[in-house]
Amino acid sequence: MAGKRYSRQRELIYNAVVGSKEHPTAEMVYQWLKPTNPNLSLGTVYRNLSLLAQEGILIRMPFPVERYDGDVRPHSHFRCKGCEKVFDLELEQDPIIDAAAAKAAPGFRVEGHDLTFTGLCPECGKRDEGKK
Ligand SMILES: [Zn+2]
Numbered sequence: 672m673a674g675k676r677y678s679r680q681r682e683l684i685y686n687a688v689v690g691s692k693e694h695p696t697a698e699m700v701y702q703w704l705k706p707t708n709p710n711l712s713l714g715t716v717y718r719n720l721s722l723l724a725q726e727g728i729l730i731r732m733p734f735p736v737e738r739y740d741g742d743v744r745p746h747s748h749f750r751c752k753g754c755e756k757v758f759d760l761e762l763e764q765d766p767i768i769d770a771a772a773a774k775a776a777p778g779f780r781v782e783g784h785d786l787t788f789t790g791l792c793p794e795c796g797k798r799d800e801g802k803k
């Protein structure tokens with residue numbers, strides 16, 4: 672039955688994102704799953720990721736290329752400008768930022784924030800030092 676296969680693929684796609692710390696793009700998930708799931712199409716991966724994000728089971732991250740995060744807690748990220756990898760930052764929620772946002776947006780109920788920092792990861796930083 673088509674419905675059953677659909678949900679099995681969905682589970683595969685979900686597990687691939689949750690089992691990774693890489694905040695993968697749809698393309699990455701597709702490349703990971705393709706060898707063991709030759710019937711899987713890139714379109715199916717896109718569609719399922721999008722549905723999972725709509726349901727709040729995954730987080731869609733609006734980077735230049737969309738990425739997905741299996742960790743739905745509010746948390747911050749670091750995006751490397753060199754290799755474009757995305758890392759989790761265990762940064763405590765700062766009430767000062769929420770208070771500033773609440774002040775800047777009267778009438779809005781601020782419940783948290785996720786910040787994205789950019790720069791170079793340790794590896795790319797080292798490579799960059801080497802160039803100088
Ligand atoms: Zn890097």
Ligand SMILES: [Zn+2]
Pocket residue numbers: 694740742746747748758759
């Ligand atoms: Zn994350």
